[in-house]
Amino acid sequence: MRKLSLSAALICLALLSNSNAEEKMSMSDADKAMYAEMLENNPADMDIAEGEQLFGGMTTLDAYSKMLGVKEKDLSNYIAGFPRYVDAAKKVVTLSQTIQMAAADAGKTVPKLESKEMLKMTAYVKSLANGKKTSIDVKANAQMKEMMKLGQEVFEERRGGRGLSCNSCHSPDIIGQRLRMQPLPDLGVNRAAGTWPAYRMTKSETTLLDKRFQQCMDNALLAKIPLGSREMVGLEVYITNKTKGNEIQIPGLKR
Structure with a gap:
């Protein structure tokens, strides 16, 4: 199997990981035992309850x-169709942003997108769509078409001193190769939008999809795209569209 270059191997981290058989084979026996236990008792369930x-x-x-x-x-x-255009916002928004809108409507303190409270509420709201199929419609209106285009541009744009992009680790000719002992996944086949929010074993925390994007950017030494920005929402639109038609099952469990 062809290997990634050394510089890419050091910093180009897969955006998302999947709990498939190949990935579990790359775990230590202790990790596999922990993984099996967490499948039955996912710590993220507590965050959803909260x-x-x-x-x-x-x-x-x-x-x-x-x-x-x-x-x-x-x-x-x-909910299964997010991110989507919402009339009340007059733009394409994520589930987290609709929770901010709900707080404002209720006269409550608006939670920050980066807060633990927002993470837990977003996980809960997303869980309401469990069992439904991801149904994002990127052709629904001009706004969605625009965000889909923007998301693809963000996905493919090379940034930073090493000129890396999301596509550097997830292009068709890279998928399946290994980075840090993990196979680089196809984000569509791995149901990226349908399995996040997820509990990350290596981080010991529940993580939202957009925060996972930022973690990849950190590892690749790229400036983080702000949560809630047009670019970040567009990226989520683009990635979610790859998952369209697959069942939502959250919280996921990731290595």
Whole structure:
């Protein structure tokens, strides 16, 4: 199997990892035992439970649904289509951004996108769509088309002194090679949007998809794209579209 160059191997970290058989084979026996245990008792479940309490102390699902312009009974299907254009925001937004909108509508303190509270509430809201298929529609309107294009540009743009991009580790000719003993994944096949938020064993914490992007940027010595920025939302749109049609199952469990 062809190897990555030394510089890429040191800094080009896969955006996301998948819990497939090949990855588990690259774990130590201790890691595999821990992984098996966490499949039954995912620590992120506690964050989702706390997120439900935090969300309930801020607003109701009925009020949240009305703000989004949908009926509560249709909320889970609607959530499966994020990121998406929301009339109340007049732009394409992530689930986390809709929680900020809900807090503002309820006259509550608006949680920061970087906060632990936001992570937990976003994980809870995303969990409402468990069992649904990712249904993002990047052709729904001009705004979604624009964000899809922007996301692809961000994905492919080479940045930093080494000229790396997301595509450096996830282009078709790289997928399947190993970096730090882990196979570089196909983000679509690995259901990137359908398995995040996830608990990262190596970080001992629950992580959202956009925060995972930032962790990759850190490891690649790239300036982090701010959460909630057009570029970050566009990147999430682009990656989520790769996962369209696959079942949502969160929280995920990642090495």
